Amino acid sequence: MSSIKKLAGQTLIYGVPTILGRFLNVLIAFGLTYLFNSSSDFGDYALVYAYATFLNVIFTYGTETSYFRFAQMDEYKNDLYSTTLSSLIGTSVLFSAAMILAADWIANFMGLGAHPEYVICFAFIIGLDAIATIPFAKLRKEGKPMKYALIKFTNIVITVVCTLYFVGLCPWLQQHHPDSVFLTIYNPNISQVGYAFLSNLIASVATLLMLFKELAQFRPKFNSALWKQMMVYSLPLVVVGLAGMVNETLDRALLGKLLPYDEEMNKSMVGVYSASYRIAALINIFIQIFRMGAEPFFFNEANKGDAPKVYAKVMYFFTIICLAVFLFVVLFADTIWINFLVDSRGHPEYLAGLPVIPLLAFGYVCLGIYYNLTIWYKLTNKTLLGSYVTVIGAVITVVLNVWLIPKIGFVGSASATLACYLVMTVITYFMGQRYYYVPYNVKAIGSYILLAVGIYVAYYFGTAALESVMLKLACGAAGLMIYVALVWKREKVGLMNLARRKG
Numbered sequence: 001m002s003s004i005k006k007l008a009g010q011t012l013i014y015g016v017p018t019i020l021g022r023f024l025n026v027l028i029a030f031g032l033t034y035l036f037n038s039s040s041d042f043g044d045y046a047l048v049y050a051y052a053t054f055l056n057v058i059f060t061y062g063t064e065t066s067y068f069r070f071a072q073m074d075e076y077k078n079d080l081y082s083t084t085l086s087s088l089i090g091t092s093v094l095f096s097a098a099m100i101l102a103a104d105w106i107a108n109f110m111g112l113g114a115h116p117e118y119v120i121c122f123a124f125i126i127g128l129d130a131i132a133t134i135p136f137a138k139l140r141k142e143g144k145p146m147k148y149a150l151i152k153f154t155n156i157v158i159t160v161v162c163t164l165y166f167v168g169l170c171p172w173l174q175q176h177h178p179d180s181v182f183l184t185i186y187n188p189n190i191s192q193v194g195y196a197f198l199s200n201l202i203a204s205v206a207t208l209l210m211l212f213k214e215l216a217q218f219r220p221k222f223n224s225a226l227w228k229q230m231m232v233y234s235l236p237l238v239v240v241g242l243a244g245m246v247n248e249t250l251d252r253a254l255l256g257k258l259l260p261y262d263e264e265m266n267k268s269m270v271g272v273y274s275a276s277y278r279i280a281a282l283i284n285i286f287i288q289i290f291r292m293g294a295e296p297f298f299f300n301e302a303n304k305g306d307a308p309k310v311y312a313k314v315m316y317f318f319t320i321i322c323l324a325v326f327l328f329v330v331l332f333a334d335t336i337w338i339n340f341l342v343d344s345r346g347h348p349e350y351l352a353g354l355p356v357i358p359l360l361a362f363g364y365v366c367l368g369i370y371y372n373l374t375i376w377y378k379l380t381n382k383t384l385l386g387s388y389v390t391v392i393g394a395v396i397t398v399v400l401n402v403w404l405i406p407k408i409g410f411v412g413s414a415s416a417t418l419a420c421y422l423v424m425t426v427i428t429y430f431m432g433q434r435y436y437y438v439p440y441n442v443k444a445i446g447s448y449i450l451l452a453v454g455i456y457v458a459y460y461f462g463t464a465a466l467e468s469v470m471l472k473l474a475c476g477a478a479g480l481m482i483y484v485a486l487v488w489k490r491e492k493v494g495l496m497n498l499a500r501r502k503g
Contacts, residue, residue: 028160029278033271033350035167036192043267044112045193046274047256050249051110052122057241059095059130062234063088065378067137068299070230079223084230085134086222096127111256111263121197128204135214151210155203162199167192236383243390247397247420251413252277254398258405268349273410276353279333280360286325287368290318298375308438315372315438319445320487322368323452326361327483330456331476333357335469356414358456363414365449366421373425376432385431393424451486455479 036042067084070076099106100123103116112118139148170186190198208215252270259266298311334354377386397420404412432438459479463472 028163032167032196033275040264040267040271041193042274043271045196046252046270047110048118048122048197050252052126053249054242054245055126056129057238057245059092059126060133062237062241064133064137065237066230066234067134068141069233071141072299076226079221079226081134081138082219082221083223083226085218086220087227088130088134092127092130096123099123117194118197121201125201125204128208132207132211135211138214151207154210155207158203158206159199162202163196166195166199233381233383236387239387240390243394246394247417250397251401251417254401254405255410255413258402259409260406269410272350272353273356273413275350276356277360280329280357280364282329283322283325283361283364286322287364287371291371311375311438312440315440316445318372319369320448320491322365323448324483326365327452327455327480329361330358331459331479335472335476355411359414359418363418363421366425370421370425370428373428373432376436380435382435389424389427389431392427393420396420396423452483455483
């Protein structure tokens with residue numbers, strides 16, 4: 001129990017600044033739906049980030065997880081950091097240069113032929129972010145979550161401030177006060193979307209500067225024997241990562257190509273779907289915060305005799321909390337969406353995305369459970385087997401998207417996402433129990449899942465005829481309170497013992 005408390009403490013330290021930063025990121029995304037001239041512009045913005053996630057996997061090629069794994073081995077501790085960072089610096093320069101040289105072709109492939117500058121901008125962003133990966137991993141390994149989270153938070157603040165300046169303030173000043181001194185560095189020929197990406201680039205440069213101390217510890221030495229072992233371990237993780245990105249982002253790329261409308265309308269629908277995805281992805285904020293603390297924690301616990309029991313307890317409490325976040329998202333999505341994100345902007349087209357939010361939200365719950373389950377192949381060095389599961393998920397994603405998008409539009413994409421994560425979770429559970437048994441309390445976890453889903457279904461049908469937003473808010477709050485009360489009644493003793501136990 002003390003180990004779980006330690007994980008909870010680390011997660012909290014990572015979490016507070018990260019939650020604030022992620023919420024700023026979400027808010028700026030919604031702000032862009034207001035600031036951009038059309039939903040198709042937001043579609044372009046979302047599409048570029050969707051492709052960028054694939055490239056992030058290629059640029060980092062599993063080195064972060066590999067770093068944590070080999071950091072447990074004393075014989076490599078002197079060469080691990082420099083070898084890993086040397087590899088990433090070299091490949092980042094190579095990959096970024098290739099992107100810049102092929103910018104026109106890549107832009108045409110993405111359906112953004114008029115804007116190869118977007119590709120060039122992201123060649124630098126992804127390259128710089130890849131180089132920062134191992135200094136960040138070093139901070140996590142050394143137990144410095146506060147510095148880690150503070151730098152991440154500052155990165156997002158810089159992105160938000162620059163975005164508001166270039167995309168919001170400067171166009172307004174250009175129209176009303178064209179002689180303003182604040183327009184000195186503003187070029188009206190650069191599009192709003194382009195400036196949103198430029199803001200990200202500025203933040204990426206600033207992040208590397210903030211990691212100066214960690215980068216200064218780098219020595220250009222390269223242990224080829226260690227590197228080969230790391231590649232054997234990490235390259236299957238690239239397959240996992242790429243397949244994971246297929247599951248997480250391919251839907252937006254396929255929507256732009258498979259929806260039965262003209263190019264502009266397709267982009268608009270991608271924008272609507274992506275905005276709804278952002279609502280559901282609030283759950284992913286919690287999942288990512290958990291992963292920051294959990295990944296090094298799981299490896300550190302691996303050699304202890306009670307590790308499987310600890311992993312089971314982590315899964316249990318994780319699922320309880322994740323379902324609470326799920327209910328927060330789905331019970332308030334329509335009321336918050338209508339009041340603050342639609343009526344205030346006068347863009348009613350975004351309302352069309354409401355039906356996908358609960359599908360995507362529960363898909364994220366499955367994804368969080370899946371992440372917990374994947375510890376078995378990381379600890380047993382069976383990353384290749386783990387990659388098979390993600391590839392199966394990718395096949396499900398592609399097949400269902402291709403089949404369902406022409407029939408039911410982006411509801412088909414959301415359904416494919418849910419089916420993919422659900423199947424991956426089930427397969428990973430049974431494989432994990434075979435190779436690394438963990439005594440998960442499946443019955444109790446399943447009961448909480450049924451409780452949360454039941455509360456949402458009751459809310460959905462119970463408020464379908466209500467027009468009052470305040471009544472819907474009250475019903476949503478009541479549903480969340482019922483879940484919390486039932487959890488507290490059942491888990492009160494365990495939670496209080498966890499809070500009191502000395503770490």
